[in-house]
Amino acid sequence: MIHTSNKLAVGIWGFLTLATVATAWLAEHLNIAGE
Amino acid sequence: MPQTTTGPDIHVSGILTFIIADMAVFAMLFVGFMVERSAQLEVFNAAAAALNVNFGVFNTLVLVTSGLFMVFAVNAAKMGNAVAFQRWLIAAFIVGLGFGIAKVIEYHGKITNDITMLTNDFYMFYYALTGAHFLHFLGGMAAISVIGFRSLNEPVDGKLLNPIESTGLYWHMVDLLWLVIFPMLYLLRP
Numbered sequence: 001m002i003h004t005s006n007k008l009a010v011g012i013w014g015f016l017t018l019a020t021v022a023t024a025w026l027a028e029h030l031n032i033a034g035e
Numbered sequence: 036m037p038q039t040t041t042g043p044d045i046h047v048s049g050i051l052t053f054i055i056a057d058m059a060v061f062a063m064l065f066v067g068f069m070v071e072r073s074a075q076l077e078v079f080n081a082a083a084a085a086l087n088v089n090f091g092v093f094n095t096l097v098l099v100t101s102g103l104f105m106v107f108a109v110n111a112a113k114m115g116n117a118v119a120f121q122r123w124l125i126a127a128f129i130v131g132l133g134f135g136i137a138k139v140i141e142y143h144g145k146i147t148n149d150i151t152m153l154t155n156d157f158y159m160f161y162y163a164l165t166g167a168h169f170l171h172f173l174g175g176m177a178a179i180s181v182i183g184f185r186s187l188n189e190p191v192d193g194k195l196l197n198p199i200e201s202t203g204l205y206w207h208m209v210d211l212l213w214l215v216i217f218p219m220l221y222l223l224r225p
Contacts, residue, residue: 003113009106013099016214020095024088027222 050201054208061167061212068160068219075156082157083224085150090141091221094134095213101131102210109203115192120199124183127206131176138169164216168209175209178202 004012072079108123145151145158152162182199189195 004106004110006107006110009103013103016099017096020092020099020217023218024092024222027218027224028088 047197047200047204050204054204057171058208058212061164061215064160064164064167065215065219068164071156071160072223078155079157080224082155082161083220086161086221087141088221090137091217094137095217097130097133097137098210098213101127101134102207104130105203105206109199112186112191112196112199115190117186117191120191121183121186124179124186128176128179128183131172131179131206134172135169135176138165138172161220164220168212168216171209171212175202175206178205 104123104127108120108127111119111123150158152159178198179202182195182202185195185198191199
């Protein structure tokens, strides 16, 4: 059975939330399109 | 005789097989998108620049948060706590609804501006990827509703636990696919 503890889930959620906001911000301010 | 298991049980294996197969199909679309993008860089960059990144960020945060509530719901079910399960499941459903509403608003804005699948190849991929993902999202919302209603009459840590776990895994797949679709469509631009 696959088990993810609530604490681990909160950690993953926090990481993904920060990563989403940071990536979107960086994409707006840096050229990541590879030109 | 006590049973020892070293891997996922047969029901969870079923949904994992489906998830891997489904994600393989999406992976082919992702590769197709990147190949076509490299062939039409200017068209794809111009079209991507017209997308609203805020919609993408909002949808990502909504799906990730809904996924978190789903973990809480599944863990509550494993402990046999039906009330907590139902509360977290409703939370996952309501937050998930935000994704659906935002997507409908976004599609409506595009279609009223005459931006369709036929506009260019970027939008062909945009509608194909987000449309296929949206159908998966609707399927997930339906599955959440089914296990929610079933939990009213069945113990959550009995036979219902397998569909609950499978729905949870499926919901995380919907989340994971969006985590690839979002940067690919909304962020890859100059």
